[in-house]
Amino acid sequence: MTIISDFKRNEAVPLDLGWINHIHINKSAADRRAASLANRRTVKKEYQAAWLIKAIGLIDLTTLSGDDTPGRVERLCMKAMRPLRSDLVEAMGLQDTPLATGAVCVYHEMIKPAVQVLQGRLPIAAVSTGFPAGLTSMETKVREIELSVAAGATEIDIVITRQHVLTGNWQALYDEMLAYRKACGEAHVKAILATGELVTLENVAKASWVCMMAGADFIKTSTGKEPVNATIPVSLTMVRAIREYHEQTGFKIGYKPAGGVSTAKAALQYLTLMKEELGNEWLQPHLFRIGASSLLTDIERQLEHYVTGNYSAAHRHALP
Numbered sequence: 001m002t003i004i005s006d007f008k009r010n011e012a013v014p015l016d017l018g019w020i021n022h023i024h025i026n027k028s029a030a031d032r033r034a035a036s037l038a039n040r041r042t043v044k045k046e047y048q049a050a051w052l053i054k055a056i057g058l059i060d061l062t063t064l065s066g067d068d069t070p071g072r073v074e075r076l077c078m079k080a081m082r083p084l085r086s087d088l089v090e091a092m093g094l095q096d097t098p099l100a101t102g103a104v105c106v107y108h109e110m111i112k113p114a115v116q117v118l119q120g121r122l123p124i125a126a127v128s129t130g131f132p133a134g135l136t137s138m139e140t141k142v143r144e145i146e147l148s149v150a151a152g153a154t155e156i157d158i159v160i161t162r163q164h165v166l167t168g169n170w171q172a173l174y175d176e177m178l179a180y181r182k183a184c185g186e187a188h189v190k191a192i193l194a195t196g197e198l199v200t201l202e203n204v205a206k207a208s209w210v211c212m213m214a215g216a217d218f219i220k221t222s223t224g225k226e227p228v229n230a231t232i233p234v235s236l237t238m239v240r241a242i243r244e245y246h247e248q249t250g251f252k253i254g255y256k257p258a259g260g261v262s263t264a265k266a267a268l269q270y271l272t273l274m275k276e277e278l279g280n281e282w283l284q285p286h287l288f289r290i291g292a293s294s295l296l297t298d299i300e301r302q303l304e305h306y307v308t309g310n311y312s313a314a315h316r317h318a319l320p
């Protein structure tokens with residue numbers, strides 16, 4: 001993770017149940033705002049190309065499949081370090097611009113091959129705590145975090161226990177998040193809320209707040225395995241919680257939409273959302289990541305179109 005000199009890592013603050021119980025979300029206002037973002041004309045031509053280059057540096061390039069192999073992860077890491085074809089890099093005059101994704105994101109067993117290829121040049125995020133369902137024992141979950149940190153992960157993407165949200169047991173959610181943060185030590189922790197399983201935007205907002213109060217460095221929408229993953233209304237709810245948490249505590253929390261973000265157009269919508277709701281400071285990798293397995297393929301295609309006027313087949317840009 002980029003170290004920013006004046007950046008103060010989130011510290012846990014006491015759980016304020018009075019605050020949590022008073023959270024209310026105006027769903028139709030959130031839907032209207034989300035629709036206005038989704039229907040907005042995106043930036044064009046060279047501005048679009050510049051934004052897409054920016055987006056590359058914000059991707060947590062992900063592979064989370066049951067058939068992942070060390071070979072696939074090694075290729076993913078090579079792609080993360082050289083995310084654009086060299087002819088496109090040259091055509092855009094980016095030879096002297098450092099280009100890489102924000103991190104790679106893998107299962108615990110794939111940390112080792114990632115460490116071997118990346119050699120500390122890019123952060124490695126490991127999904128943890130019984131990802132994706134989070135229904136292993138607390139002891140197992142904490143140990144899993146410790147093992148992933150020991151193996152070389154510098155970022156840990158934990159999944160919360162959804163039942164704590166669905167039953168309104170905010171103390172239990174706070175306690176588990178606090179334990180995960182402690183187990184991470186220096187590694188930064190992203191709290192995956194699995195928003196597609198939380199039923200209401202109010203639950204999403206409350207879970208965001210509780211995780212931030214318990215020391216999460218990032219809040220993240222989804223595992224990519226829920227039936228509904230990142231959406232704009234959910235993102236709006238979460239980034240507004242981040243904004244208010246910052247106003248109240250001074251701590252800046254990162255945001256990571258993940259799951260189903262596969263097109264350059266969608267990435268541009270998320271960049272616009274972050275810029276408009278949180279400002280330019282949140283367009284940096286220590287405060288914004290997009291968790292995605294195939295987004296880079298589409299960004300590369302769009303940049304090829306920008307350079308040549310033509311699209312090539314997606315498989316020419318295929319990830320491992």
Ligand SMILES: O=C[C@H](O)COP(=O)(O)O
Pocket residue numbers: 062064105222223224225258259260261262291292293294295
């Ligand atoms: O955290 C990242 C997600 O699991 C990736 O989901 P995706 O394969 O839909 O891009």
